[in-house]
Amino acid sequence: MPRRSSIQIALLFICCAFWINIACSSSQPVKAAVKPIKDRKPAPDFALKDSNGATVKLSDYKGKVVLLNFWATWCGPCKIEIPWFIDFEQKFKDRGFAVLGVSTDEDGWVAVKPYIAVRKMNYRVLLGDESVSQLYGGLDALPTTFMVDREGKIASVHVGLIGKNDYQDEIEHLLATTSRTRTAVIFPAAVSGTK
Amino acid sequence: MKSGYHVNSNTPSDEYLIPLRLKWKPGPLEVLDIVYPKPHMETYSFTQKPLSVFTGGFELLTRFKVPQSTPAGIFTVSGTLRYQACNDKLCLPPKTLEVQLPIEIQ
Numbered sequence: 488m489p490r491r492s493s494i495q496i497a498l499l500f501i502c503c504a505f506w507i508n509i510a511c512s513s514s515q516p517v518k519a520a521v522k523p524i525k526d527r528k529p530a531p532d533f534a535l536k537d538s539n540g541a542t543v544k545l546s547d548y549k550g551k552v553v554l555l556n557f558w559a560t561w562c563g564p565c566k567i568e569i570p571w572f573i574d575f576e577q578k579f580k581d582r583g584f585a586v587l588g589v590s591t592d593e594d595g596w597v598a599v600k601p602y603i604a605v606r607k608m609n610y611r612v613l614l615g616d617e618s619v620s621q622l623y624g625g626l627d628a629l630p631t632t633f634m635v636d637r638e639g640k641i642a643s644v645h646v647g648l649i650g651k652n653d654y655q656d657e658i659e660h661l662l663a664t665t666s667r668t669r670t671a672v673i674f675p676a677a678v679s680g681t682k
Numbered sequence: 683m684k685s686g687y688h689v690n691s692n693t694p695s696d697e698y699l700i701p702l703r704l705k706w707k708p709g710p711l712e713v714l715d716i717v718y719p720k721p722h723m724e725t726y727s728f729t730q731k732p733l734s735v736f737t738g739g740f741e742l743l744t745r746f747k748v749p750q751s752t753p754a755g756i757f758t759v760s761g762t763l764r765y766q767a768c769n770d771k772l773c774l775p776p777k778t779l780e781v782q783l784p785i786e787i788q
């Protein structure tokens with residue numbers, strides 16, 4: 488029997504079509520303190536200025552997971568969280584995540600801009616005002632942090648300092664889930680080879 | 683001060699911290715000096731270096747002088763007390779309290 492010098496691959500068919508139902512709303516086991524999707528309320532929209540003078544709206548971030556952090560330069564616990572948020576911004580920005588820091592400093596940019604520079608804050612910092620504070624419940628204490636899902640709804644609220652891992656768990660959970668079920672279809676593939 | 687809370691002293695350890703400050707408005711008395719208590723140096727979970735703070739009960743002493751030009755009578759000396767409080771996990775917004783001190787000059 489002559490030895491074949493080449494391998495000829497005729498046609499290879501995958502004999503079945505696959506319907507893959509990706510249930511993106513299915514939960515992963517997670518320690519996050521996020522609310523069930525059905526219980527989340529819309530995060531109030533706002534328009535505030537950032538350190539470059541640009542107007543920024545929360546609604547600009549629809550489709551992204553947002554960590555919305557209210558803080559101030561005089562707040563010691565807030566200072567602890569800032570390096571974490573810098574890390575999160577770097578780590579998760581390419582997956583549709585953003586940190587927004589809203590300063591409640593009464594002295595405004597005079598106090599905040601040098602602080603941003605010294606701490607090398609790599610995320611957008613906005614200057615808050617009383618009306619936005621009231622939209623978010625009055626901000627009785629700092630830090631107060633809202634996790635906003637891709638649909639612009641509040642998934643969790645944290646008043647005071649919590650652990651870095653607690654935030655990270657929530658971020659990863661929200662990045663991994665959407666409120667809708669997504670479906671993909673893979674058709675049979677044909678592969679042919681030549682001598 | 684409520685248990686678990688502190689206010690920054692009049693000489694806080696960090697330039698960003700809001701100091702405790704008592705100010706008197708111009709009035710019938712002349713302020714000679716304001717004596718703050720000795721602060722505590724306390725370490726909290728959110729700070730690596732100790733903070734200069736007041737906790738619990740404390741007193742601020744003001745020494746006044748009655749100018750020669752001030753007549754006898756009943757007056758009110760007004761001022762403000764500014765402070766900012768935190769506990770181990772969170773901070774409350776800074777507050778400014780109005781202070782009223784009724785006096786009688788004889």
